[in-house]
Amino acid sequence: MKVQDILSRGLWIVVLVAVLSACGGAATPAAVMPPSPAPVGLTITDVWARAAGGAMNMPTPTASADMGGMDMAKPTSAVYMKITGGGMADKLIQAESTVAETVELHTVEMKDGVMKMRPVEGGIDVPANGSVELKPGGFHIMLIGLKQELRAGEKFDVKLTFEKAGVKQVTVEIRSVQQ
Amino acid sequence: MSVQKGAVAFGLLLVSAFACFGCAGQPTASPLHGVRFEPPKLAPDFTLTDQNGNPFTLGSTRGQVVMLYFGYTSCPDVCPLTLVDMATARKELGKDAELVRVVFVTVDPERDAQAVLSRYVPAFDESFIGVRGTPEEIKTVADAYGVQYKKTPLPNSALGYAVDHTAFIYVIDRSGRLRQVLPFGTKRQDITSDLRILVVEGAES
Numbered sequence: 001m002k003v004q005d006i007l008s009r010g011l012w013i014v015v016l017v018a019v020l021s022a023c024g025g026a027a028t029p030a031a032v033m034p035p036s037p038a039p040v041g042l043t044i045t046d047v048w049a050r051a052a053g054g055a056m057n058m059p060t061p062t063a064s065a066d067m068g069g070m071d072m073a074k075p076t077s078a079v080y081m082k083i084t085g086g087g088m089a090d091k092l093i094q095a096e097s098t099v100a101e102t103v104e105l106h107t108v109e110m111k112d113g114v115m116k117m118r119p120v121e122g123g124i125d126v127p128a129n130g131s132v133e134l135k136p137g138g139f140h141i142m143l144i145g146l147k148q149e150l151r152a153g154e155k156f157d158v159k160l161t162f163e164k165a166g167v168k169q170v171t172v173e174i175r176s177v178q179q
Numbered sequence: 180m181s182v183q184k185g186a187v188a189f190g191l192l193l194v195s196a197f198a199c200f201g202c203a204g205q206p207t208a209s210p211l212h213g214v215r216f217e218p219p220k221l222a223p224d225f226t227l228t229d230q231n232g233n234p235f236t237l238g239s240t241r242g243q244v245v246m247l248y249f250g251y252t253s254c255p256d257v258c259p260l261t262l263v264d265m266a267t268a269r270k271e272l273g274k275d276a277e278l279v280r281v282v283f284v285t286v287d288p289e290r291d292a293q294a295v296l297s298r299y300v301p302a303f304d305e306s307f308i309g310v311r312g313t314p315e316e317i318k319t320v321a322d323a324y325g326v327q328y329k330k331t332p333l334p335n336s337a338l339g340y341a342v343d344h345t346a347f348i349y350v351i352d353r354s355g356r357l358r359q360v361l362p363f364g365t366k367r368q369d370i371t372s373d374l375r376i377l378v379v380e381g382a383e384s
């Protein structure tokens with residue numbers, strides 16, 4: 001026991017000396033580490049969307065060909081990404097883009113084999129020092145009523161608004177549906 | 180058989196099939212990856228209208244493996260993902276791809292007009308067939324397969340409504356028998372592997 005005590009004290013002394021000598025060596029302010037590093041901001045990676053046809057590609061429906069689709073489905077697509085949080089929890093609350101009439105945050109739930117897509121209430125949580133993935137079968141940014149065709153290989157911008165981090169602009173890579 | 184009974188029977192089948200995943204080494208183990216129909220039954224036949232306005236009868240695909248999917252074009256996520264998976268799996272078969280058909284039945288026939296289907300479905304693979312009909316016709320076909328679908332109003336979305344729907348791929352063999360369903364998320368290579376097995380199996384005359 002005594003030996004261990006001595007050893008552990010000895011260790012403390014070694015640590016103390018090491019810390020002191022490190023401080024002593026840091027005579028110039030430039031070498032001093034900041035006491036608490038500034039929190040690293042959000043990082044957004046792997047931003048992509050599925051290629052999809054735009055409204056201009058839609059053939060004009062004729063009354064005879066159309067069996068009651070007065071309000072025809074608009075072309076849609078979805079944007080995916082990985083958002084890694086900074087030092088504090090944040091929330092993605094809005095997304096905007098000029099490529100679609102409407103941009104919404106959606107999620108997909110799967111229950112007993114039935115797929116349910118719903119708008120996200122209140123935003124998508126980004127955990128502090130963790131990450132949230134917007135990926136197929138889960139959270140996504142839904143583009144409703146595409147104003148232009150999204151061609152594979154091309155890019156477009158999406159403006160994301162976070163509760164704390166504010167507005168972030170990201171570039172979306174369009175990927176082929178025929179992979 | 181009434182609609183409800185059909186759905187219930189289908190549900191039971193799924194439950195028993197999932198339960199069986201737990202019993203490893205059973206003699207019933209199959210190289211197929213989905214939830215199997217035991218014994219396989221003839222796939223309910225139907226005639227709907229394809230994206231070119233022509234009648235399409237499921238029975239006309241006899242001799243080919245069919246992957247049947249119920250979805251809607253405003254679905255931005257699960258449906259296109261499944262269609263991409265089916266397109267990829269089909270292509271991986273090389274020349275045997277011609278023995279595999281993919282049929283997409285819209286459960287949103289009001290919005291998925293013929294023009295919408297003709298823009299949407301072939302974009303995944305030119306051989307894909309998109310079919311629609313009156314809401315009543317669609318209901319009959321969906322019920323026959325035990326597919327659940329329901330319009331759900333989304334007052335806070337520009338979509339207006341979503342259609343919650345069963346997201347299975349129904350796999351029909353070359354003899355026209357319903358063999359299995361592949362749940363959403365089935366790996367592409369597993370789909371390809373199953374298609375290979377069913378193509379090689381051939382058709383019973």
